[in-house]
Amino acid sequence: MSLVPTDEQRQLADTAREFLREYAPVTALRQLRETHDPLGYSMDLWSRMAELGWAGITIPEQYGGLDFGFAGTGLLMQECGRTLAASPLFASCVLGAGAIALAGSDAQKQKLLPLVATGELRLALALEETHRHDPAGVGIAATRSARGWELSGVKQFVIDGHSAEQLVVVARTGGAPGEQGGLSLFLVDAGAPGLERHRLALLDSRNAARLEFRSVHVDDAMRLGEAGEAWPALQQVLDRGRAALAAEMLGGAEECFERTLAYLKQREQFGAVIGSFQALQHRAAQMFAELELLRSAVRAACDAVEASPSMLPLLASLVKARANDCAELLTNEAVQLHGGIGTTDELDIGLFLKRARVCMQLLGDSAFHRARYASLRGF
Amino acid sequence: MSDTAVFRATARSWLEENCPASQRQPITPGEQYWGGRNGSFPSEDARIWFERMREQRWVVPEWPLAYGGAGLGEQEARIIKDEMRKLGCRSPLYSLGIWMLGPALLEFGSEAQKDEHLPAIAQGRARWCQGYSEPGAGSDLASLQTRAEIDGDHFVLNGSKIWTSQADRADWIFCLVRTDPAARKQEGISFLLIDMASPGITVRPIELISGASEFCQTFFDNVRVPRGNLVGPLHGGWGVAKALLKHERKLMSEIGIESATRAYGAIECAKRYLPVNATGQVADAVMRDRLARHEMQMHAIGLTQQRIIEESKARAGSGLTALVMKYCGTEEEKRRQELMVAMMGSQGLGWEGEDFSGPEIDTVRGMLGSKALSIAGGSSEIQLNIIAKRALGLPGVT
Numbered sequence: 001m002s003l004v005p006t007d008e009q010r011q012l013a014d015t016a017r018e019f020l021r022e023y024a025p026v027t028a029l030r031q032l033r034e035t036h037d038p039l040g041y042s043m044d045l046w047s048r049m050a051e052l053g054w055a056g057i058t059i060p061e062q063y064g065g066l067d068f069g070f071a072g073t074g075l076l077m078q079e080c081g082r083t084l085a086a087s088p089l090f091a092s093c094v095l096g097a098g099a100i101a102l103a104g105s106d107a108q109k110q111k112l113l114p115l116v117a118t119g120e121l122r123l124a125l126a127l128e129e130t131h132r133h134d135p136a137g138v139g140i141a142a143t144r145s146a147r148g149w150e151l152s153g154v155k156q157f158v159i160d161g162h163s164a165e166q167l168v169v170v171a172r173t174g175g176a177p178g179e180q181g182g183l184s185l186f187l188v189d190a191g192a193p194g195l196e197r198h199r200l201a202l203l204d205s206r207n208a209a210r211l212e213f214r215s216v217h218v219d220d221a222m223r224l225g226e227a228g229e230a231w232p233a234l235q236q237v238l239d240r241g242r243a244a245l246a247a248e249m250l251g252g253a254e255e256c257f258e259r260t261l262a263y264l265k266q267r268e269q270f271g272a273v274i275g276s277f278q279a280l281q282h283r284a285a286q287m288f289a290e291l292e293l294l295r296s297a298v299r300a301a302c303d304a305v306e307a308s309p310s311m312l313p314l315l316a317s318l319v320k321a322r323a324n325d326c327a328e329l330l331t332n333e334a335v336q337l338h339g340g341i342g343t344t345d346e347l348d349i350g351l352f353l354k355r356a357r358v359c360m361q362l363l364g365d366s367a368f369h370r371a372r373y374a375s376l377r378g379f
Numbered sequence: 380m381s382d383t384a385v386f387r388a389t390a391r392s393w394l395e396e397n398c399p400a401s402q403r404q405p406i407t408p409g410e411q412y413w414g415g416r417n418g419s420f421p422s423e424d425a426r427i428w429f430e431r432m433r434e435q436r437w438v439v440p441e442w443p444l445a446y447g448g449a450g451l452g453e454q455e456a457r458i459i460k461d462e463m464r465k466l467g468c469r470s471p472l473y474s475l476g477i478w479m480l481g482p483a484l485l486e487f488g489s490e491a492q493k494d495e496h497l498p499a500i501a502q503g504r505a506r507w508c509q510g511y512s513e514p515g516a517g518s519d520l521a522s523l524q525t526r527a528e529i530d531g532d533h534f535v536l537n538g539s540k541i542w543t544s545q546a547d548r549a550d551w552i553f554c555l556v557r558t559d560p561a562a563r564k565q566e567g568i569s570f571l572l573i574d575m576a577s578p579g580i581t582v583r584p585i586e587l588i589s590g591a592s593e594f595c596q597t598f599f600d601n602v603r604v605p606r607g608n609l610v611g612p613l614h615g616g617w618g619v620a621k622a623l624l625k626h627e628r629k630l631m632s633e634i635g636i637e638s639a640t641r642a643y644g645a646i647e648c649a650k651r652y653l654p655v656n657a658t659g660q661v662a663d664a665v666m667r668d669r670l671a672r673h674e675m676q677m678h679a680i681g682l683t684q685q686r687i688i689e690e691s692k693a694r695a696g697s698g699l700t701a702l703v704m705k706y707c708g709t710e711e712e713k714r715r716q717e718l719m720v721a722m723m724g725s726q727g728l729g730w731e732g733e734d735f736s737g738p739e740i741d742t743v744r745g746m747l748g749s750k751a752l753s754i755a756g757g758s759s760e761i762q763l764n765i766i767a768k769r770a771l772g773l774p775g776v777t
Contacts, residue, residue: 003686004693261771276774281767288766289703296682318675370671371664379646379661379670 056117074302081251096123161209415506447501476500
């Protein structure tokens with residue numbers, strides 16, 4: 001296991017930080033929000049990211065990617081979290097490409113991954129069906145038809161679901177909701193007849209959609225992996241997603257903390273900077289401790305994706321629960337310590353809080369992951 | 380095989396051959412060997428184990444050969460520790476001399492002091508205790524008042540020290556004393572080594588909320604100490620003390636890992652005392668969540684300890700991470716203790732007697748005793764002050 005970034009990885013993070021500061025600062029998100037941008041991110045930014053190789057960062061070289069390793073994905077996500085950069089990086093490259101890489105046939109990988117790596121093909125993962133994260137609870141049925149499969153049902157909270165060209169849909173071909181067996185993955189064209197996509201307006205001004213499938217036809221060739229046996233690959237995709245999302249949340253929490261710390265050193269009341277008051281110093285010190293622990297867990301989880309996959313489930317739940325709790329604490333404290341101004345839209349702190357709330361629900365809240373951690377540890 | 384892999388294999392087979400089976404069982408406080416003039420071995424196996432480790436020089440593997448160590452590097456010493464932990468080997472010698480004074484003497488001691496004291500520590504001949512805190516100087520340690528006045532070749536000591544662990548059984552005490560009352564408080568302090576057999580020293584044991592304890596108060600009444608027992612410069616004791624406190628904090632942050640009682644681990648405790656469902660899961664969702672929180676916190680603390688080691692090896696990172704470990708480690712250990720008592724219900728209320736098992740009583744006593752963890756060695760509040768100042772650059776408390 002390695003918890004220290006290599007020189008190469010540090011370089012990637014530095015480059016990413018400079019790039020995002022220039023092309024995707026927090027003001028860019030404000031602009032997308034104010035103009036009610038229908039896409040929810042800038043295609044110009046996405047092409048630039050793809051040019052830097054980000055879209056293919058974890059995709060193997062043979063499929064046109066950089067094969068940089070998942071630690072690189074983590075560092076990019078962390079930097080994106082710092083500026084609240086909106087892009088298809090997470091939905092398409094971590095979740096979508098992850099599903100194809102882990103479950104797809106070689107022919108599918110040959111055909112699709114190079115397109116993801118150039119940024120031309122954007123994917124999304126359609127998993128949730130209720131308002132609570134519940135991967136085994138998938139109920140929408142894919143039934144055998146003469147020409148392949150037929151999908152009917154509703155998917156919720158699909159990140160980038162309204163803008164992706166292709167959707168990886170988790171559907172049930174056997175078993176009952178709640179069972180891990182019987183799940184299958186299908187690749188569905190966004191323009192498929194019978195598929196309706198509805199973008200949701202969430203508090204973070206980013207992208208999520210509700211998808212309605214009405215007898216949508218899917219060719220059997222678009223099935224990823226064996227029918228009914230998607231669970232192990234799905235778990236891995238979700239765990240990678242949790243690690244990447246935790247990295248984004250770490251970046252957001254770090255940024256929030258640094259802005260708050262700067263404010264503590266600058267804001268004066270009672271004739272002194274408020275950062276000289278011990279009551280506030282101790283709260284800042286506790287946040288620092290939380291960030292340090294989260295940093296170790298993020299590095300360990302991202303490293304485990306390639307270095308020790310058997311540890312990934314435990315580390316993914318560890319890091320997602322920690323990131324959730326840390327993000328909640330730090331964004332709330334950031335508002336409180338900024339005082340009245342912290343509650344205004346003018347200050348960016350609120351944007352970090354809003355993004356954190358979405359991330360906290362996405363791929364499992366803390367209660368979900370503590371229960372999963374307990375099960376994995378055998379209690 | 381790499382050199383380290385060879386060393387690891389050799390160390391492991393030596394330990395397997397030389398550590399008696401009885402010395403690979405979890406240890407209770409009564410089974411610890413602390414050495415010293417009046418020290419006695421709790422068992423014949425404990426004596427054999429200690430003597431073999433002493434001859435092998437692995438009681439202090441990283442100390443120089445001249446002082447009773449094996450002269451090994453940090454990495455090799457860590458391998459020995461790792462392998463001992465994996466095999467469940469007990470520490471052959473419990474010693475404040477090894478954990479605290481030794482590293483400070485190696486850094487600040489004169490040649491004569493190192494020759495006199497380090498081999499005696501490594502060979503278990505001298506047992507040390509610590510004299511820092513005073514009744515009027517706790518968190519504000521630098522306000523200490525025990526006076527040492529120069530009188531010819533001697534210092535003459537008057538005052539008292541509190542929380543002097545095991546002073547009633549120690550051969551020597553290392554003390555912070557005031558040598559210059561006129562100077563600013565940190566600048567008038569010196570670091571002295573004092574023979575506990577000196578005339579004028581009296582020791583009174585302290586009873587704690589957890590019962591009889593190893594803590595004492597030690598009184599000095601015109602105690603004469605040779606000037607050669609001054610460590611570091613006259614009035615320069617604060618620097619020595621700070622270096623030594625770092626060792627103590629490191630030790631305290633590791634306390635959850637090396638607990639020495641009959642008490643169960645948290646998960647085992649849950650399985651023994653809480654209803655579990657058919658799949659072996661703790662049935663009470665709230666208790667299960669509390670246990671998961673604890674286990675996850677320990678997991679994250681463990682990963683952070685590992686990251687600190689890796690970063691220091693790679694000369695990477697901020698170097699500030701270590702500042703949070705004492706705070707996080709001791710606060711979590713207190714939560715663990717409360718959780719276990721809560722899981723035991725009314726069986727977690729026993730003070731003594733046959734109605735409660737050994738692990739139950741140790742858990743109760745452990746919970747009470749753990750309250751000191753976040754006070755001793757720099758309280759949690761002091762730790763937070765240090766983080767605020769050093770890591771965050773916030774203005775000091777005036």
